[in-house]
Amino acid sequence: MRRHEARWVRRLQVAVGLSIVGALGFAAFVAASGEPQSTLYITLGELRSRAAESLEIAHGTAASRLPANFVRAQAEQLAPRIASLRDALAKAETHEGATDARTARPLSERLLALMQALAERADTPSAAVPIERELRGIVERLVPLARSARPG
Amino acid sequence: MLELFLGILTAMGGFVEVGELTFAVNAGAKFGYGLLWVAGVGALGIIVYGEMAGRVAAVRGQPVFNLIRERVGFDAGLVTLVAAVAVNVLTCAAEIGAIALVWQLFADWPYRAWVAAACVFLVLAVWVLPFQWIERVFGLGGLLLVVFLVIAMIEAPDLGEVGAAFVPHVPSLESTQQYLLYAYYAVALLSSIMLPYEAYFYSSGAVEDRWKPSDVGRNRFIVVVGFVLGSLLCVALIVVGAQFFAPRHIEPQLPGVVATSVAVHFGVAGLLIAIGGMFFAFAGAAIETALSAAYGIAQFFGWPWGRFRPAHEASRFTIAWLAVFVLATAVILTGVDPVSVVEYSIVFSVVILPLSYLPLLLVAGDRRLMGEYANGSVARVLGWLYMVLLTVAALAAIPLLILTHGGQG
Numbered sequence: 001m002r003r004h005e006a007r008w009v010r011r012l013q014v015a016v017g018l019s020i021v022g023a024l025g026f027a028a029f030v031a032a033s034g035e036p037q038s039t040l041y042i043t044l045g046e047l048r049s050r051a052a053e054s055l056e057i058a059h060g061t062a063a064s065r066l067p068a069n070f071v072r073a074q075a076e077q078l079a080p081r082i083a084s085l086r087d088a089l090a091k092a093e094t095h096e097g098a099t100d101a102r103t104a105r106p107l108s109e110r111l112l113a114l115m116q117a118l119a120e121r122a123d124t125p126s127a128a129v130p131i132e133r134e135l136r137g138i139v140e141r142l143v144p145l146a147r148s149a150r151p152g
Numbered sequence: 153m154l155e156l157f158l159g160i161l162t163a164m165g166g167f168v169e170v171g172e173l174t175f176a177v178n179a180g181a182k183f184g185y186g187l188l189w190v191a192g193v194g195a196l197g198i199i200v201y202g203e204m205a206g207r208v209a210a211v212r213g214q215p216v217f218n219l220i221r222e223r224v225g226f227d228a229g230l231v232t233l234v235a236a237v238a239v240n241v242l243t244c245a246a247e248i249g250a251i252a253l254v255w256q257l258f259a260d261w262p263y264r265a266w267v268a269a270a271c272v273f274l275v276l277a278v279w280v281l282p283f284q285w286i287e288r289v290f291g292l293g294g295l296l297l298v299v300f301l302v303i304a305m306i307e308a309p310d311l312g313e314v315g316a317a318f319v320p321h322v323p324s325l326e327s328t329q330q331y332l333l334y335a336y337y338a339v340a341l342l343s344s345i346m347l348p349y350e351a352y353f354y355s356s357g358a359v360e361d362r363w364k365p366s367d368v369g370r371n372r373f374i375v376v377v378g379f380v381l382g383s384l385l386c387v388a389l390i391v392v393g394a395q396f397f398a399p400r401h402i403e404p405q406l407p408g409v410v411a412t413s414v415a416v417h418f419g420v421a422g423l424l425i426a427i428g429g430m431f432f433a434f435a436g437a438a439i440e441t442a443l444s445a446a447y448g449i450a451q452f453f454g455w456p457w458g459r460f461r462p463a464h465e466a467s468r469f470t471i472a473w474l475a476v477f478v479l480a481t482a483v484i485l486t487g488v489d490p491v492s493v494v495e496y497s498i499v500f501s502v503v504i505l506p507l508s509y510l511p512l513l514l515v516a517g518d519r520r521l522m523g524e525y526a527n528g529s530v531a532r533v534l535g536w537l538y539m540v541l542l543t544v545a546a547l548a549a550i551p552l553l554i555l556t557h558g559g560q561g
Contacts, residue, residue, distance in 0.1 A: 005223050005224055005510075005511070005514055006223075006224040006225045006227075006228045008510070009224040009228045009229075009232070009507060009510060009511070010224075010227075010228045012506055012507060012510070012543065012546075013228065013231050013232075013507060015543075015547060016503055016507075016546050016547060019546075019547045019548070019550060019551060020503075020550045022551070023550045023551035023553075023554045023555075024550075024554070026551070026554070027554045039557055039560075039561075041561060042557060042560045042561045045403075045560075045561060046403075046560070048401055049401065049402055049403040049404075049405075052400050052401040052402045053402050053404060053406075053409045055400075056400060056402060056409070056412050057409075057412065060412055060415055060416070065415050065416070065419045065420060065423070066412070066415060066420070066423065067420060067423075069257065069258060069259065069260065070257045070258075070408065070423065072260065073256045073257045073258075073260075073408065074257070074406070074408050074409070076256070077253060077256065077263075077406050077408065078406070081405070081489075139401060143401055150326065150327070150329075150561075151327050151329050
């Protein structure tokens with residue numbers, strides 16, 4: 001009985017192992033054979049989300065419902081994520097979807113600058129109002145851009 | 153009665169961890185109520201296997217890894233052990249990273265300093281607090297997350313629509329890539345609710361608390377009521393994702409961003425409650441994963457184990473949980489994004505779920521071992537149904553991770 005159980009568990013382990021090897025093999029095959037699938041839509045979707053998060057934080061700062069340290073820390077946590085999206089867009093400008101990438105990269109630059117400005121003036125809610133306004137504009141530009149880039 | 157009440161609250165408060173928080177809110181933000189049914193399926197699954205784990209521990213005094221070694225032998229068991237420990241270290245790393253992100257919201261220390269501080273705090277907590285207090289402090293503190301239930305209600309979802317979403321279905325989506333992403337989120341959400349460390353920790357905890365066969369009824373009550381209430385928190389997070397974040401075009405990755413949904417309604421006080429709840433939930437999960445890994449190793453190799461023993465009597469067990477904390481901290485200190493670690497820990501968890509739960513299912517159903525406490529027909533049917541479901545999820549998890557570019561789209 002127990003040998004029977006051990007055999008079933010081993011079969012399960014082998015099946016799971018094969019599914020992992022198969023998936024990795026498939027990914028390697030796709031990467032090696034021709035043009036890799038465009039992932040610009042993922043970058044644009046993420047940038048839209050990071051911009052919308054920044055807007056929410058700016059909105060909360062302007063409404064005095066977020067402590068200054070929270071705002072500074074959120075800006076600090078978001079900054080490297082936005083910077084890596086900006087770098088991905090810079091790369092995409094020379095490869096896939098160059099037009100969309102060229103439109104989005106300056107927005108990512110501006111987003112970074114605005115978050116830095118928000119962090120520096122986190123103690124002054126009134127200073128967050130113009131930042132919030134500009135962030136709203138960025139989100140409004142990124143939403144259709146990210147939507148139109150999605151496959152299907 | 154007080155014990156029972158505390159047990160239920162602890163089970164509820166300890167239900168959510170960073171993976172569940174991230175995946176539940178994002179599931180709502182990406183697919184609305186389209187994945188609510190997975191929360192229901194996952195809740196029933198963890199109730200079925202949690203109850204079995206507690207019952208076997210109460211009747212046989214044997215936790216999960218004892219059973220794995222006994223039922224499937226050393227070789228096959230060792231593979232499961234190595235995979236389970238690796239996943240526990242990864243999950244612990246994700247929780248430590250998340251604690252550091254949360255603490256950073258309150259003081260201007262660098263992130264890595266908070267990571268180190270979190271490790272020291274967790275080691276001290278496990279070293280100083282008795283087992284029951286570990287469960288209670290972090291489980292009850294995690295109840296602060298109930299604030300998300302309040303937010304979900306304030307956001308006024310259509311209750312008819314929410315109720316209908318609990319019927320398993322696949323919504324109509326735009327593209328094949330969206331269907332793949334939906335499947336990925338279904339698997340990840342199921343995994344985050346049924347995380348294997350929960351069963352390891354629960355059954356080892358039952359042995360630590362010296363449960364007897366007379367505790368079987370208590371076990372059932374705690375598991376059913378506590379996990380149902382806990383899964384309500386998961387449902388609330390999905391609803392908050394759908395009602396609050398989706399219209400704002402936000403798919404949040406950071407705990408602080410998730411907490412802004414509370415600040416909108418309750419200001420700074422609400423923000424502090426949400427972040428406090430997250431801290432207790434993440435810290436509780438970090439401790440549970442570290443102890444679960446140590447329990448597994450000690451039980452598998454037959455070493456003395458348990459927090460009820462002085463450290464010198466269970467020295468290898470003590471070294472094991474200390475090593476897990478150190479390893480997990482080292483993973484996060486490399487600079488890897490904790491959000492990515494969360495994703496990988498959740499996806500790899502589902503891979504080991506059937507391997508961990510199969511021996512438990514076999515022992516819980518064995519009349520020679522369990523006597524009158526063996527699985528009844530309901531537990532048997534549900535147990536095998538979930539075994540099939542978990543096996544399919546385990547086989548699909550890594551291919552889906554790759555096909556969706558790491559769950560991004």
